[in-house]
Amino acid sequence: MTGTRKKGGGDRAGRGGSAAPDRYRHRLERQGSATLHGFVEEDPQHKGTPLKPNATVDCGWGRLIFAHTFSDNAELARTLLQEQEDRRDIAIYLRDPHVVLAMAPQDLFLDPSHTYRLWFFNYRPARVQPRGFRVRRLRNRADAEAMHRLLSSRRMVPPSPEFVLERLKSRTLSFFVAEDEESGRIIGTVTGVDHLHAFGDPEKGSSMWCLAVDPQAAQPGIGRALVAWIADHYAARGRAFMDLSVMHDNEAVIRLYEKMGFERVPVFSLKRKNAINEPLYVGPENYDALNPYARIIVDEARRRGIGVELVDAEEGYFALTLGGRSITCRESLSELTSAVAMSRCDDKRITRKLLVQAGLEVPAQQVAGDAAADRAFLAEHGAVVVKPARGEQGRGVAVDVRTPEELAAAIDAAARVSDCVLLESYLPGDDLRVIVIDYRVVAAALRKPAEITGDGKHDIGTLIRKQSRRRAAATGGESKIPLDEETRRCVERQGRAMDEVLLPGETLRVRATANLHTGGTLHDVTEQLSARLREVCERAARALKIPVVGLDLLVPDPAGEDYVFIEANERPGLANHEPQPTAERFIDFLFPQTAQVSDATPGD
Known part of the structure; x- marks a missing residue:
């Protein structure tokens, strides 16, 4: 299929000319709203370079396939079926999605996403003022690696840093990031595709992909600022519109796009069925009732062909079956963790005793109850932590308690969670959560309040x-x-x-506490974790005789050797540590016969 570039009114429309919008809309209506339906027909007013036939753009995560440049539906289907392993190709702007789907119904599926379009002929540059962060072009390896980590953590297929670095000067692909002004940390990213440079698009379009925001970031409006930035970028280039794709049920994001002026257009996409896309096309099972901590494990099990039976989705119970082996789990707590090991972690006094016996460092501790003894403990240490002996998710915990009045109030609050309340010496340092699976460290993250x-x-x-x-x-x-x-x-x-x-x-x-359930954030430091801290965490798991555990430590530096153990969690949230392979290692532990050799290599 061929086409030509526009002159005159189309260019003025792209720059926001006053008279051009009506003529531009009128021409689209005269063409039967062809572009609005996702394909471009020959326009006799267009003169110039023809469309690039069978156009695709490698985006690093897969190919963006511009279906309206294919004159043969069979060739389009063949192109989709050539998708490489661990990639995610997308065919967009299909003229006949039903026909292409019918050519390979076992291998292709219609993506359940909506397409939204921002027309630039009536667009006004956004007045978004970022607070505490800046948006800029991606410019070096550190940025590319941060983008890779962020997309991976959001369970998106990321382009490799090398791919991005090779295309920093590309006119087709543009990469932008949001950077925390204080720490310099990358907290958001977005990628743009210029259709004119991709395939000579006569409609001068563009599209936005891979929008991701760090869920740990405290600053508001990061996603909106990234969208506004890339819209300004393409409007300044003279493009006519910018498209994006969003899941049909992502209501909060759709409201944001509509508020920014995006309009839904009847454009459809096709994808190939693969492990990455499986949640979009699998059968009637509904796992929406599972929380993220159970869902990440269930998804990994299904990816490997392991049967899943929901026992109590609301409470996170499920059974995994392969061959003659069936294991019931509650999130990351499985039948392979004994009741005795679970009770060791459930009672913080017992946890501490066992860690002391193993020669590991712990803070000073005493049971609260006698008011004079409580005040004496506070006077000795200057600041204390008050917490229930049995409890989870940070309930009833008070940190850095310094006055007798605060102490009495904190003890009363902790007593509402557990009959036994503990006092511990308060030690400065960062809160470190380490995940140990099968007695090996898999992930580590600093937890911040x-x-x-x-x-x-x-x-x-x-x-x-x-x-x-x-x-x-x-x-x-x-x-x-x-x-x-x-x-x-x-x-x-x-x-x-x-x-x-x-x-x-x-x-x-x-x-004061860094618990995730009370609004804390996690920041991955697995690669920075010292050999010493890895060793003491694996010793702690063996001392508690628990194969899957989340260990909480206070450390001045995760790359250093100093530490104190605070407590152990027998049911750690594996979903909090993406992109580290926590769910993969958990399923390796339960069903070792399904583990890939590369995944099971010690020390990776």
Whole structure:
């Protein structure tokens, strides 16, 4: 199929000319809304270079296949079936999706996504003012590696850093990142495709792909700023529109796009059935009721052909079956963890005793109850941690308690969770969570307490509620910042009030504990973890005789050797540590016959 470039009115429309939009729309209507339906017909007004036939663009994660440049549906189907392993090709702008699908119904499927379009003829540059971060072009290896980690953590297929670096000067592909102004950490990314450079598009279109935001980032509006930046980029290039694809049920994101001026257009996409796309086309089973910690394990099991039976989806129970072997799990707690090992972790006093016997470092501890003894312990250590002896998800835990009044209130709060309350010496350092599976370290992450970023408009209480909603959306409802006495104590200790308005870009820590369930964030440090810390964590798991465990330590530096163990979790959340292969290693442990040799190599 061939076509030609536009002159005159089309160019003015791309630059936002006043009269051009109506003529541009009128021409589309005269063509039977061809472009709106995702394909371009020959326009006698177009003069110039023809369309590139059978056009594809390698995006690193797979090929973007421009179906409307194929004159033969059979050739389009063959192109889709040539998808390489571990890639995700997408054919978009199909004239006859039903025909192409019928040519290989066992191998292809219609993608359940909507296409949204931002027309630039009435677009005004966005007035988005990032707070605490900046958007810029991706420019070096560090950026490319950060982009790779971020996309992997969002369970997206990332382009390799080498692929990105080779295309930094590409006119077809453009890569942008959002960078935290304080730490320099990459907290968002987006990729753009220029259709004019890709295949000589006579309609001068563009598209946006691979939008991802770090769910741990505290700053609001990162995704919106990235979309606005890339829209400004293509509008400035004189493109006529920008398209994007979004899952049909992603209501929150769709509302954002519509608010920014995107309109839904009847454009369809085809993909090849593969392990990556499996959740989009598999049979009638519905695993939506599972939380992220169970779902990540179930998805990995199904990918390997292991049978899955939901026992109690709401509570995270499921059974995995392969051959004659069946194992029931509750998230990452399986029948291969004994009841005795589970009880060792459940009672923090027993955990500490066993770790001491193994020669491992732990903080000073005593049972609360006698008011005079409690105050003496506080006076001896200056600051303490108060926590229930039995409990999870950070409930009833108070950190850095310094006054007798705070101590009494914290003990009362912990007693509502467990009859036995523990006092521990407070030690400075970063909160480190290490995942051990089959007595080997698989992942490590620093856990940081919840923070908010001021915007100069909303008070601290409102910012906490807004940040809590973002954390909940990013974690499937697992992470929220409670507006309780512990949050108020943390805010007031810093000399602030809940009704106070923070300056734009000003950050404030609103929880002392770094627990994910109370709004904390995790930051992967697996590659930085020292050999010493790996060794003591594996010793701790063996001392507790628990093959799958999440160990909590306080460390001055994850690359160093100093540490103290705080507690052990018999049911760690594996989904929190992507892109580390926690679910893969868990299934390797349960069903070693399904492990790939490369995945099971020690020390990888």
